[in-house]
Amino acid sequence: MKLYFFECGILKSQKQYFTAGRGLLEPFDVPVPFFLIEHPQGYVLYDTGNALEVAIDKVKHWGDVIAAYDPVMTEDQWVVNQIKRVGVKPEDIKYVVLSHLHLDHAGGVGHFPNAKYVVQRDELYYAYVPDFFMKGAYIRADFDKNVDWFILEGWRDNKFDLFGDGKIIIYFTPGHTPGHQSLLVNLEKSGPMMLTGDACYTTENIDEDVLPGLGWSPSLCIQTIQTFRFLRDQRGVQIVTGHDPVAWQQYKKAPAYYD
Numbered sequence: 035m036k037l038y039f040f041e042c043g044i045l046k047s048q049k050q051y052f053t054a055g056r057g058l059l060e061p062f063d064v065p066v067p068f069f070l071i072e073h074p075q076g077y078v079l080y081d082t083g084n085a086l087e088v089a090i091d092k093v094k095h096w097g098d099v100i101a102a103y104d105p106v107m108t109e110d111q112w113v114v115n116q117i118k119r120v121g122v123k124p125e126d127i128k129y130v131v132l133s134h135l136h137l138d139h140a141g142g143v144g145h146f147p148n149a150k151y152v153v154q155r156d157e158l159y160y161a162y163v164p165d166f167f168m169k170g171a172y173i174r175a176d177f178d179k180n181v182d183w184f185i186l187e188g189w190r191d192n193k194f195d196l197f198g199d200g201k202i203i204i205y206f207t208p209g210h211t212p213g214h215q216s217l218l219v220n221l222e223k224s225g226p227m228m229l230t231g232d233a234c235y236t237t238e239n240i241d242e243d244v245l246p247g248l249g250w251s252p253s254l255c256i257q258t259i260q261t262f263r264f265l266r267d268q269r270g271v272q273i274v275t276g277h278d279p280v281a282w283q284q285y286k287k288a289p290a291y292y293d
């Protein structure tokens with residue numbers, strides 16, 4: 035297996051939105067990651083970054099939310115254009131696992147014609163009827179599409195083994211949103227890596243008990259982060275944080291990969 039890290043541009047934001055109570059008005063530029071896994075039985079994407087429309091007219095596509103999260107992205111950085119540069123066509127993608135349906139994760143939905151889109155039922159529901167404080171983070175035009183949804187059912191499907199071989203395991207990790215999920219990738223040489231999506235934005239969230247700045251349920255955010263901490267400290271799992279400008283610099287980026 036190969037695991038590729040990609041960056042779909044950045045969000046110009048404030049630190050307080052990632053670490054609650056810390057960094058009020060402090061400028062904070064975070065990466066927008068997505069990941070490609072080459073498994074013997076097919077290609078898997080974990081998240082898809084921003085929509086192509088963001089590179090063309092971000093105000094029109096994202097609206098008022100850019101006051102808090104201002105995307106900087108080129109057409110070249112769109113998921114479809116980036117995977118092509120490592121030799122993968124959109125029709126080669128077998129599964130698109132969506133951590134959740136926020137605008138910087140679900141922007142590529144609908145562009146992989148042969149893919150099953152793996153999403154939690156609670157997430158798909160909430161994306162249509164979010165609480166007021168989450169409304170700006172869901173762009174209905176991104177996910178309201180006639181794709182082949184592959185629905186998982188929360189705790190009942192926790193630790194879902196995507197290919198049945200123990201290589202790619204989907205953890206139910208609610209808190210940031212009701213139906214957030216994370217991806218454990220068991221690599222031969224690099225060992226187990228947990229792609230946390232938005233369930234653990236930065237190293238501060240996991241090392242210093244700092245709540246993320248945006249969360250649907252703070253108590254579930256903490257429960258999920260405790261799971262990551264257990265896996266890291268007791269099982270040797272490497273935790274890949276979601277919007278961490280410092281940690282992100284240290285990872286190999288495509289076309290380099292982890293295997």
Ligand SMILES: [Zn+2]
Pocket residue numbers: 134136210232
């Ligand atoms: Zn999010």
